[in-house]
Amino acid sequence: MRQSLLVDGSNGELLKAAAAGDQGAWDALVERHTSLLWSIARSYRLSTADAADVVQTTWLRLVEHMDKIADPERVSGWLATTARRECIHLMRRTDRYAESSAELPDLPGDGPAPDAALLRDERDAELWRAIARLDEPCQRLLRVLMADPPPAYVDVAAALGMKVGSIGPTKGRCLDKLRALM
Amino acid sequence: MTDQQPSDGPRPDAADDHLLADLRRVAAQADPVPEALITTARAAFGLRELDARVAELVRDSAVGASATAVRGLGARMLSFEAADTVIECEVTARGSRRDVIGQLVGAVAGLMQVQVAGARAVDVPVDDHGRFSVGDLPAGPFRLRCSLTDGSTLLTSWTAV
Numbered sequence: 001m002r003q004s005l006l007v008d009g010s011n012g013e014l015l016k017a018a019a020a021g022d023q024g025a026w027d028a029l030v031e032r033h034t035s036l037l038w039s040i041a042r043s044y045r046l047s048t049a050d051a052a053d054v055v056q057t058t059w060l061r062l063v064e065h066m067d068k069i070a071d072p073e074r075v076s077g078w079l080a081t082t083a084r085r086e087c088i089h090l091m092r093r094t095d096r097y098a099e100s101s102a103e104l105p106d107l108p109g110d111g112p113a114p115d116a117a118l119l120r121d122e123r124d125a126e127l128w129r130a131i132a133r134l135d136e137p138c139q140r141l142l143r144v145l146m147a148d149p150p151p152a153y154v155d156v157a158a159a160l161g162m163k164v165g166s167i168g169p170t171k172g173r174c175l176d177k178l179r180a181l182m
Numbered sequence: 183m184t185d186q187q188p189s190d191g192p193r194p195d196a197a198d199d200h201l202l203a204d205l206r207r208v209a210a211q212a213d214p215v216p217e218a219l220i221t222t223a224r225a226a227f228g229l230r231e232l233d234a235r236v237a238e239l240v241r242d243s244a245v246g247a248s249a250t251a252v253r254g255l256g257a258r259m260l261s262f263e264a265a266d267t268v269i270e271c272e273v274t275a276r277g278s279r280r281d282v283i284g285q286l287v288g289a290v291a292g293l294m295q296v297q298v299a300g301a302r303a304v305d306v307p308v309d310d311h312g313r314f315s316v317g318d319l320p321a322g323p324f325r326l327r328c329s330l331t332d333g334s335t336l337l338t339s340w341t342a343v
Binding site: 018023026027030031034035038039042048049052053054055056057059060061062063064065066067086089090092093094095096124127128131142143145146147148150171172175178179 | 201202205207211220223226229323325339
C-alpha cells in the first residue's frame with residue numbers, strides 16, 4: 001500500500017505523508033518536482049550556482065512551511081511560485097557581484113550553457129542552438145516546458161507570472177518561431 | 183478546434199507535443215539537474231523543526247528602493263521578524279565565504295546555532311545583549327536557530343547569502 005502511495009499518490013497525499021514524518025513521501029515529491037524547479041531557475045538565466053541556490057532554498061522553504069500549506073494538492077503551484085520569488089529576489093540583489101574577481105561572474109547573460117558539444121545527435125545540437133536564438137520570453141517559456149515530467153500549465157503560469165490561458169497559445173507561437181529557425 | 187480528415191496528417195497539437203518531447207530530451211542531456219541537488223533536496227527533510235516559530239525576512243538592504251549594498255561596498259543587512267522578536271544580521275562576503283554578525287532583540291537566547299544546508303548546526307556564542315558573530319560560512323542558504331529562555335525555538339527563514 002505504501003509503494004502505491006509513492007508511485008501513484010497525488011501531490012497532496014505525498015505532502016500530507018511527508019508532514020506526518022514520511023521521508024520516502026518527501027523524496028517522491030523531490031523526484032517529481034526538482035526538474036521543474038531547475039527549469040524555472042534556468043529559464044531566468046541563472047548560473048548553475050545561483051540556480052542550485054534557488055532550488056535548494058525552495059525545498060528548504062517547503063520544509064519550513066509544510067504544515068501550513070493551505071492547499072496540499074496545489075503544492076506544485078506553491079513550489080513554482082516560491083522558486084519564481086527566489087529567482088526575482090536573487091536577480092534584484094545589488095550585492096551579487098561582491099565576490100572577488102577571481103571567481104566566475106554571475107552575469108545575467110550567463111544562462112544555460114549551450115553545450116551543444118555534449119549532444120552527439122546533430123539535430124539535437126541544432127535544436128539547442130536554435131533555442132538560444134529565440135526572443136527572451138519564448139526561451140523562458142520553452143525552458144520551463146522542458147521540465148520532466150511535463151508541467152501543468154497552471155504551474156508554468158505560476159512560475160512565469162503569466163495568465164494560465166495564455167500558456168497554450170504562446171507555446172504554439174514560440175514553437176512555430178523555433179521551427180522557422182531550424 | 184477544426185475537424186480534420188484522417189488524411190490531413192498529424193494534428194498541430196501532436197506536432198507540438200513531439201517537438202516539445204524532443205526539447206525535453208535535449209534539455210535532459212545538455213542541462214540536466216545536478217545529481218547533488220537531488221541529494222541535498224532529499225536531505226532538507228531532516229532539517230524540519232516541529233513547534234518552532236519562523237522569523238521571516240522583512241528587510242534586505244541589497245534589494246529595493248533603499249538598496250545600499252552595491253558591488254562590494256559595505257555589508258548586506260538582513261532583518262528577520264516574528265511577532266515582537268527581531269534578528270538583525272550583517273552579512274559580509276569574503277570570496278565564497280560569508281561572515282555574519284548580528285543581534286537578537288525582543289527575546290533572550292540560551293543557545294544560538296547557525297545551520298547551512300548539508301552540514302550540522304554549529305553553536306554560535308551570544309552575549310547578554312543578544313549579540314552574536316559567526317564567520318566563514320559557505321555561500322548558500324543559511325538560517326539561525328535560537329533556543330529561547332522561554333523554552334521555545336525561533337528560526338530565521340532560510341535565506342541564500
